[in-house]
Amino acid sequence: MKNKLTFACFLALFGWCACKETPYQHGKIMYTNFCENCHMADGSGLKGIIPPLAKADFLQKNKEAVPCIIRAGMKGEITVGGQTYHTEMVGIPKLTEFEITNIINYIHTSWGNNLPPVKHPDVRTWLKRCEKNTKPF
Numbered sequence: 001m002k003n004k005l006t007f008a009c010f011l012a013l014f015g016w017c018a019c020k021e022t023p024y025q026h027g028k029i030m031y032t033n034f035c036e037n038c039h040m041a042d043g044s045g046l047k048g049i050i051p052p053l054a055k056a057d058f059l060q061k062n063k064e065a066v067p068c069i070i071r072a073g074m075k076g077e078i079t080v081g082g083q084t085y086h087t088e089m090v091g092i093p094k095l096t097e098f099e100i101t102n103i104i105n106y107i108h109t110s111w112g113n114n115l116p117p118v119k120h121p122d123v124r125t126w127l128k129r130c131e132k133n134t135k136p137f
């Protein structure tokens, strides 16, 4: 009995440690593969050319548009953190709803961002809107 208890404690502690690093490991891997080249490993972007995702006000104000940006890309002028950007981002249509959800949740909880997680059914709804209206902006 005592052994079992020790083991349970060990498992709980292990789980807690593993989660602490980032609860969105899969999103992190997807981010590294598909976004990091442009938006950088620390989400800082490239001033004047590629907008940041770290502490970006745009993310907070346009959360429903973000899945569509990832899938369909975006062009046109936008302002992020007081700086204007006007470079086209090409969409990544092969990413699934789950992958997009995981990437967003990784971004929402990284580099000082503290935004609430998005749920898969919401992402699905927002993406449906995007498919009807091919130009999100």
Ligand code: HEC
Pocket: 031, 034, 035, 036, 037, 038, 039, 049, 050, 051, 052, 053, 056, 058, 059, 066, 069, 070, 074, 075, 076, 077, 078, 080, 085, 086, 087, 088, 089, 090, 092, 103
């Ligand atoms: C080839 C470079 C490139 C890649 C790869 C890329 N982006 Fe972008 N992204 C851009 C550019 C450039 C813009 C600005 C578009 C504009 O000016 O209209 C942008 C804009 C954005 C925006 C809106 C502005 C902001 O800063 O909040 C979000 C959100 C975003 N990208 C997320 C992602 C995510 C998530 C990925 C990976 C799935 C990704 N991007 C991959 C270049 C890229």
